[in-house]
Amino acid sequence: MKALVKFQPGPGHVELRDVPEPTPADHQVKLEVTACGICGTDLHVLHDTFRNFPPVTLGHEFVGRVVEEGAAVKGTVDRSGRYAVLGATAVRCGRCRWCLSGDFMLCPDRRGMGHGVSGAFTRYTCVRPDQLFRLEDSTPEEEGALVEPLAAAVHAVGEITEVRPGDIALVSGPGPIGLLCLLVLLHRGIRTLVAGTSQDGARLALARSLGAWRTIDVQKESLAEVVRAETEGSGVDVAFEVAGVEASARACLESLRPLGSYTQVGHFGRDITVPFDRIGFKQLRVAGSVGYTVATWVRTLRLLGEGLRPSRIVTHRFRLEDWQAAFELFEQKEATKVLLRP
Numbered sequence: 001m002k003a004l005v006k007f008q009p010g011p012g013h014v015e016l017r018d019v020p021e022p023t024p025a026d027h028q029v030k031l032e033v034t035a036c037g038i039c040g041t042d043l044h045v046l047h048d049t050f051r052n053f054p055p056v057t058l059g060h061e062f063v064g065r066v067v068e069e070g071a072a073v074k075g076t077v078d079r080s081g082r083y084a085v086l087g088a089t090a091v092r093c094g095r096c097r098w099c100l101s102g103d104f105m106l107c108p109d110r111r112g113m114g115h116g117v118s119g120a121f122t123r124y125t126c127v128r129p130d131q132l133f134r135l136e137d138s139t140p141e142e143e144g145a146l147v148e149p150l151a152a153a154v155h156a157v158g159e160i161t162e163v164r165p166g167d168i169a170l171v172s173g174p175g176p177i178g179l180l181c182l183l184v185l186l187h188r189g190i191r192t193l194v195a196g197t198s199q200d201g202a203r204l205a206l207a208r209s210l211g212a213w214r215t216i217d218v219q220k221e222s223l224a225e226v227v228r229a230e231t232e233g234s235g236v237d238v239a240f241e242v243a244g245v246e247a248s249a250r251a252c253l254e255s256l257r258p259l260g261s262y263t264q265v266g267h268f269g270r271d272i273t274v275p276f277d278r279i280g281f282k283q284l285r286v287a288g289s290v291g292y293t294v295a296t297w298v299r300t301l302r303l304l305g306e307g308l309r310p311s312r313i314v315t316h317r318f319r320l321e322d323w324q325a326a327f328e329l330f331e332q333k334e335a336t337k338v339l340l341r342p
């Protein structure tokens with residue numbers, strides 16, 4: 001079968017290769033992948049700016065159907081189900097305090113699918129049954145490929161940050177995770193401003209069509225002025241930095257009202273300089289958000305059942321063979337979320 005493989009360390013070294021079809025181990029099931037989204041992490045693996053372990057098949061945001069079960073798990077999985085897959089727990093120690101508390105993201109031994117072990121930009125992959133999260137029957141299958149990034153947004157917005165009815169939120173960075181944060185905020189009825197750069201034009205337009213209260217191109221207008229105008233001069237209640245850009249982090253700190261909450265969702269990949277005194281003098285609460293827990297996934301699946309449709313951020317669908325064009329469109333920010341269909 002064809003698989004999109006990072007075949008050796010260093011920048012690049014990704015191509016579509018023939019790999020053997022996997023057979024499930026005793027405790028695994030074999031899944032037929034029906035759709036897999038391209039994530040910023042896949043670009044990082046391509047450019048070697050994120051930890052990876054070649055040879056490894058990319059892709060971790062996927063949905064599929066069970067086609068075969070290992071001997072030890074025979075009969076335990078409903079074959080008629082469509083499943084979103086928690087690839088992040090592919091390898092974890094299962095014994096440390098973080099694994100035991102469900103905060104497996106922090107396990108020092110953790111390796112996720114798509115960079116640590118082989119992922120889902122291919123036709124078949126093998127996982128453990130505990131990694132499967134069944135979609136409710138009312139949920140369209142494609143939504144399953146959005147569960148992983150949506151869970152990251154649910155964690156940031158609904159678990160890490162205290163967002164109250166009547167709050168005004170700022171999302172800085174309209175990439176897929178930023179727009180999914182927007183969707184979760186809107187689902188909770190929160191008035192949300194979304195900021196980006198001129199290169200984000202298409203994504204800001206998408207944010208407006210999703211229901212953002214106001215979008216701001218920070219290269220064309222002053223974010224500080226818009227925030228003042230929209231909040232009677234006081235500043236936003238909560239800010240989510242999702243761009244992983246120094247100027248964006250600074251803008252979030254400046255835009256918050258005293259006693260507001262700042263949540264770091266994006267990754268900078270380097271040290272940055274921000275006016276840290278703002279945190280003290282405005283008495284801000286600052287938190288980091290990485291990934292999700294098992295409980296987040298359960299909650300995320302319920303949100304899909306309630307009608308939240310993360311696939312609204314999907315702008316393009318490609319065949320796996322056309323991965324290169326898909327990656328480029330995503331990298332140029334012309335696309336927001338791109339699904340590959342093996």
Ligand SMILES: [Zn+2]
Nearest residue numbers: 039041061149
């Ligand atoms: Zn992802």
Ligand SMILES: [Zn+2]
Nearest residue numbers: 093096099107
């Ligand atoms: Zn652990």
